[in-house]
Amino acid sequence: MTVTIASWNINSFRLREETVLRLLREEGPDVLCLQETKSPVDKLPLAAACALGYAHVVARGQPGYNGVAILSRLPLDEAPALDFGLPQDARHVAARLPSGVVVHNLYIPAGGDLPDPVLNPKFRRKLDFLDAVRAAFAEAPRDGAILVGDFNVAPREDDVWDHRKLLRVVTHTPVEVAALEAIRGAGGFVDVTRAHLPTGRLYSWWSYRAADWSAADKGRRLDHIWATPDLAARSGGSRIARAVRGWDRPSDHAPVFAEFEA
Template identity: 65%
Template sequence: MPFTLATWNINSVRLRAGLVERFLREEAPDVLCLQECKSPVDKLPDFSALGYGHAVARGQKGYNGVAILSRLPIAEAGAEDHAGLGHARHIAARLENGVTIHNHYVPAGGDVPDRQVNVKFGQKLDYLAAMRDAFRADRPHRAILVGDLNIAPREDDVWSHRQLLKVVSHTPVEVAALGETQEAGAWVDVTRADIPAGPLYSWWSYRSPDWDRADKGRRLDHVWASADIAAAAHSSRVLRPVRGWDQPSDHVPVMASFDL
C-alpha cells in the first residue's frame, strides 16, 4: 500500500486552517501529522470535505497539541505522556497495513541550555530520555516516527554550526540526547537518507524580517522509519515555499513516500 506522509508544525491549526486546506489541496498527502495545534480536540477544524475523514488527536487549549489526519483508515494506537509532563505531545495511529505512525512534539526547551536555571530545558532532556527508554524496552517494528523534534542534529541542519553550538536546538547535549533516542529504536532518518548532503532547513524564525534572503534556518522537523521498513521510504521533500505563504507557520511541511 504506497502512501505519502507529511509532518508540519502548524503553530495553531485554527488560526491557519486555510493554510492546511491549501496544502491538502495542492500536495494531497495520504497522511498529515500536525504539531502545536493549540486547540482542544473538540475545537479542531474538520477537513473531511477534502477527503480527510479519519483523524486522531490529543489537544490542549492554546498550547501543544498533536493530530493525525488521514485519507486512509486509521485506528488510534495510543498516546504517551513522556516524562509525565501532562502535555499533549504524542499521538499514534495504525494503518490497515499494520504500520504505526507516531507523531511527536518534543519540548522546545526555552532559551537557556542549562537545566539548573531553565526548567524547560530539563523537560526537553527528560522527554527525550523517556522516549529513548521506551524504545529500548520495546524496539519499534513497522513504525514511522515524525514530528517537530526541536533539534537540528547535523552541522548542515543549521545555518551556522559554530554560532549555534550554545543555542537551544543545536547544543551538543541535545544532539547527543536525540542521537541516543534514535539509536535506541534503530530509527533511520528518512529525510537525510534521501537527501544525504547539503544544508536543509524546515524552520525559519519570525524574528527575521527577510527570512528567505537571510536563510538562517534549522532542520527541526523529522521523518524517521524503523529499520525493517526504512528501505521502503523515498521521495523526501522539504516544502520551503510554504514559509512564504500569507501568515505562515515558522515551520514548513516535510514529506516522504513509502511503498509498503
C-alpha cells in the first residue's frame, strides 16, 4: 500500500485553516504532519478536515506557541511522545499507522538570531534540544520509523541560497549542521528527500521579509522527511510543493511530500 506523507510548518493552524483545507483537497496526502499549530488541542479547527476524510488526529498543543499535529485518513494509534527534557513544549508527537510504521512529527526550536550559545540563550537551548533528540533516537528502534518536521536546520551547502554568507547565520552554522547529522546517524535515518533529489538547490522556507520571495529566492531547506533504511528503500519519491508558498495568506514554509510502501 502506497502512503503519502506530508510535513508542513503552518505557522498557526487556526489562522490558516483554509490553506490547510486547500492542500488536503488538492494534494490529498494520506497523512499530514503540521508544526507550529499555535493552539491547544481542544481549539484546533478539525471539523472541516474531518469532513474531507481526515478523521484521525494525534496532537499536542499549547496557547500561541509551538504545537504539532498529525491528521490522517488512515487509522492512528498514538505512540509515546518524547519530551526531550522539555515537557512544557509541544514539539513532538508520534502515531502508529495500521502497518505498524511509527510517524514522528518534530518541531525543533529556531534558536534566535545570534549563533552564540553564551550570548544567546535561545541558541544554547536549540543546541541542547538537538542533543536531547539525538539521545532519544539513539535508543529508538532502527526500523519502521519515519521522522518528519521543521528541523530549523538547513544541512547541506545546496540547502541554502548562499552557503558562505549563511555559515554564521542560525540554521546553517557548522555546529547546528553537525548536531542534526548526529541525530540522523543516531537514529540510522535516511534523508528521503535528498535520496530522491540528490543534487541542486532545494528550499522549503522563504522569509516573509522579501518583497518578492520567489524572485529573490533566498530560501533554505528547513523541513525534512527522514526514514529508517527499511522504509527509505520503499520510498517512491519526495518533493517540496514550492507553489504553496505563493498561495493566499501563506505560511513562510512550503510542504514536503514523500511516498512510501508502508
